[in-house]
Amino acid sequence: MKGTTEVVKGRVEEAAGVLTGNDKLRAKGQTHQAVGHVKQAAEEGIRKIEAGVRKIVNKT
Numbered sequence: 001m002k003g004t005t006e007v008v009k010g011r012v013e014e015a016a017g018v019l020t021g022n023d024k025l026r027a028k029g030q031t032h033q034a035v036g037h038v039k040q041a042a043e044e045g046i047r048k049i050e051a052g053v054r055k056i057v058n059k060t
Contacts, residue, residue: 003043006036 010032017026 001043003036003039003041006039007033008036010034010036 010029012029013032014026014029017023017029
């Protein structure tokens with residue numbers, strides 16, 4: 001969930017940067033979006049690992 005928040009925050013910052021002509025704010029927004037996507041991927045990986053471990057534990 002944190003990744004999604006980071007992506008949305010980044011989109012807002014990027015849009016604000018574009019509208020105001022502020023390249024630093026636009027770049028900051030793009031960075032937040034990238035960080036958010038990485039967090040989302042990590043969270044998904046963790047969920048898959050947890051599901052796999054649960055399957056192994058339940059079989060024994």
